[in-house]
Amino acid sequence: MKGKYHIVVQNNRLRYELDIRRNITIIRGDSATGKTTLLRLLEQADALGEGSGVDVVCERPCRTLGGADWRIVLPSLHEQILFIDEENKFLKSQEFAEAVKNSSNYFVIVTREDLPNLPYSVDEIYGIHTSGKYHDLKRTYNELYRIYSAESISKKQIPEHIIVEDSNAGYEFFKSVCDENNIRCSSAGGKSNIKTVLGETDKETVLVVADGAAFGSEMNEIYQLMCHKPNIKCYLPESFEWLLLKSGLIDGKTVQDILSHSEDFIESQEYFSWERFFTALLTEYTKASYLKYSKSKLNKAYLQEKNKQAILDAMEGIVWRTLPPLVKSCRPLSNPPSI
Amino acid sequence: MLNIIFGDMENAVYHPPTYFDNQYEDEWITDPLSVEMIKDIDKSDVIGAHLIESPVLGSISIKEISGGVKTLILMAFDESGRIFNASACGDNCAKWIAEISKRKDLTINLHHVMDFSAVPDFYAKLLNTGTVVHSYEEYLNEALRIKER
Numbered sequence: 001m002k003g004k005y006h007i008v009v010q011n012n013r014l015r016y017e018l019d020i021r022r023n024i025t026i027i028r029g030d031s032a033t034g035k036t037t038l039l040r041l042l043e044q045a046d047a048l049g050e051g052s053g054v055d056v057v058c059e060r061p062c063r064t065l066g067g068a069d070w071r072i073v074l075p076s077l078h079e080q081i082l083f084i085d086e087e088n089k090f091l092k093s094q095e096f097a098e099a100v101k102n103s104s105n106y107f108v109i110v111t112r113e114d115l116p117n118l119p120y121s122v123d124e125i126y127g128i129h130t131s132g133k134y135h136d137l138k139r140t141y142n143e144l145y146r147i148y149s150a151e152s153i154s155k156k157q158i159p160e161h162i163i164v165e166d167s168n169a170g171y172e173f174f175k176s177v178c179d180e181n182n183i184r185c186s187s188a189g190g191k192s193n194i195k196t197v198l199g200e201t202d203k204e205t206v207l208v209v210a211d212g213a214a215f216g217s218e219m220n221e222i223y224q225l226m227c228h229k230p231n232i233k234c235y236l237p238e239s240f241e242w243l244l245l246k247s248g249l250i251d252g253k254t255v256q257d258i259l260s261h262s263e264d265f266i267e268s269q270e271y272f273s274w275e276r277f278f279t280a281l282l283t284e285y286t287k288a289s290y291l292k293y294s295k296s297k298l299n300k301a302y303l304q305e306k307n308k309q310a311i312l313d314a315m316e317g318i319v320w321r322t323l324p325p326l327v328k329s330c331r332p333l334s335n336p337p338s339i
Numbered sequence: 340m341l342n343i344i345f346g347d348m349e350n351a352v353y354h355p356p357t358y359f360d361n362q363y364e365d366e367w368i369t370d371p372l373s374v375e376m377i378k379d380i381d382k383s384d385v386i387g388a389h390l391i392e393s394p395v396l397g398s399i400s401i402k403e404i405s406g407g408v409k410t411l412i413l414m415a416f417d418e419s420g421r422i423f424n425a426s427a428c429g430d431n432c433a434k435w436i437a438e439i440s441k442r443k444d445l446t447i448n449l450h451h452v453m454d455f456s457a458v459p460d461f462y463a464k465l466l467n468t469g470t471v472v473h474s475y476e477e478y479l480n481e482a483l484r485i486k487e488r
Contacts, residue, residue, distance in 0.1 A: 013396060030429035031407020032381045036356075037396075086406075086427065087354035092450075112426050113450045114488060130395075140395045195483050221452050224479055228456070 001060070001079045001104050004263045008057040009041050016041075016128070016142045018108075020081060023268035024100065024120040025108045026216060027144070029127030034142050035110045038128070039064055039085050060106075071099070078104045086111045093117070104269045114221070116192065119214035119273035122148050122236055148219055159183060159207035159233070163198065165191050166211075170240030172298035174209060177312065191218050198225060198232060205231045212236030213275040235318060238262075239275035241282040244293070247314040249307055250285045341440035341463040344448050346487025348422065351448040352413075355423040359409035360402050365389070367416040368401055372442075373408075376435050380408045407432045414447065415439045426450040434458050452482045 004021035016038050027035055045054040046063040056062050058081065065073060065082040070090060074082075082105050090096045091109060097117035100107055109115070126144040161184040164171045171187040178185035184204075188194045191210055195218070198206065208222070215236055226232045237243045245255050258265050258281065262274060271277040279295055286293045290301050301307060312318070344351075352358045365388035367373055374385045381404055383393040391399050407428040414423055414436065425436060425447040437458040439445050446466070455461045461475045467485045472478040 028429075030431040032405035032431075033429075034395075036406055087357060089353050112429070199480065199483060221483055224452060224454055224456070225483070228476060228479060 001106055002264060002267050005058055005060055005081060007062055007081065008055070009038060010055050010139065011041060011053055013139055014041070014142065015139050018144050020106055020108060021263040022121060022124050022274065023106050024118055024124065025106070026120055026125045027108065027110045027128065028112045028125065029147065033128045035128060036085065039083050039110060042083050071095070074099055074103065081106045081108060083108045084110065091115060101272045102269065106268065114217040116217040118217065120216035121274065122212045122215050122219050125216050125219060148223060158205060160204040161186070161201060161206045162209060163188055163194060163206060164209045165194060166240060168296050169294065169298040173240070173302060173311070176303050177308065191215055194218060195221055195225070203231055206233070208232065208234045210234065210236055211239040211275045213238040214273045235315065239278050241275070241278040243314055244302065244311060245278060245282055247310040249291060249310055250282065255285065340444050341437065342446040342466050343463050344422070344446065344466045345482065345485050346450070346467070348448055351422045351424060353424050355410040355413050355427050356406035359413055362417070363401065363412065364416070367412050370416070372415055373412050376411050377404060377408055380431060381405050411435050411439065414445055422446050422448050424448045424450065425453060430454040430457070437461065450488050452479070
């Protein structure tokens with residue numbers, strides 16, 4: 001399934017509005033915000049239809065999934081939006097992750113657990129808040145908000161140390177830039193190692209560069225570290241390949257159009273996470289050019305001065321300079337389409 | 340004293356709200372501590388052992404209070420010896436977990452690193468390593484070293 005879907009769920013007292021645009025969406029946050037109530041309404045609507053008194057408006061069928069028979073039910077569901085509550089312990093299993101990977105459905109999961117088996121985006125972690133009464137002043141209106149917005153974790157700072165999730169092409173690029181500008185650069189060798197590397201840092205100003213498209217499972221812990229240690233910041237583009245595509249180096253118009261509404265191009269059954277799509281897109285668009293991309297080793301053409309500057313310029317909120325101070329500011333999330 | 344165990348464990352209730360619905364006692368609901376927690380977290384008033392007044396949902400049954408408050412009430416009053424999964428609680432429940440642990444020895448199970456930064460003078464023992472932490476900073480650093488979730 002691909003595309004963005006607007007969902008309205010309402011009864012006589014409550015109205016929820018949600019926009020879902022990727023295969024995996026996480027809902028968490030404080031207790032008593034209405035997460036379980038939302039799922040209960042969906043369950044009643046699915047079981048009893050109009051007779052439930054619950055209205056569900058969406059282009060795609062919306063229903064809940066859970067219980068011991070999930071593995072029997074899921075293969076029979078296609079191109080639907082499935083809501084799963086936190087009571088289901090199978091959420092953290094590898095078996096469930098494999099089922100999501102091969103599914104044509106979108107999954108909306110209520111949980112505070114990190115679920116490292118699932119590659120979900122930092123942009124698709126939401127809380128629910130009440131934004132007031134609806135027109136009739138009887139119905140309470142609830143909507144989703146992004147928990148990790150750019151503004152909530154962004155402050156201008158000059159990094160002394162850049163930690164890159166990647167150990168391949170992305171790391172090579174940032175290592176080269178850092179070497180030129182006397183900034184320490186290290187590879188974490190994977191997203192789950194970033195916490196460990198951060199734990200070894202002292203009071204130096206650190207910028208973490210990671211693939212936001214699949215970094216959701218790390219975000220609760222990294223965010224707590226960031227709140228506690230103001231010297232730690234994050235820059236989280238969708239992926240390094242997304243950054244190269246966004247730089248404008250490769251076939252401007254078509255690529256930029258895809259990037260501006262990627263959800264309309266990314267088939268969830270084919271791409272478990274968006275970073276895989278952007279890697280495939282970059283590889284395809286550069287295969288016959290001097291910019292031919294390989295994830296395992298950086299093509300040196302990307303380090304040519306003009307190309308390198310175009311890539312650095314694409315890092316919104318980060319101003320790179322050839323003379324110190326190199327970095328004037330940073331924004332952690334480079335792709336906040338609507339916050 | 341608050342004891343925390345990260346990760347899967349025997350004798351833990353993974354989804355306390357379901358356990359609550361089947362095991363709660365009327366007197367738990369009208370205890371002043373429960374009344375205060377329901378007011379603080381759910382913004383609702385306890386009318387009696389069988390009725391809650393919610394500003395959003397109107398008059399509701401006890402089974403319709405939030406999963407976080409159900410878990411807190413179990414932590415405070417259940418005497419079965421079971422350990423409850425505090426990942427069913429939002430961060431707005433953290434101060435109440437700390438409060439309950441001042442009144443009794445409390446062991447909780449966590450499947451994520453709960454944010455206790457709002458709790459003044461936070462103090463706990465992390466049973467995975469046996470480490471006693473005396474602040475949120477110590478808790479966070481130690482919790483991030485523990486692999487189990």
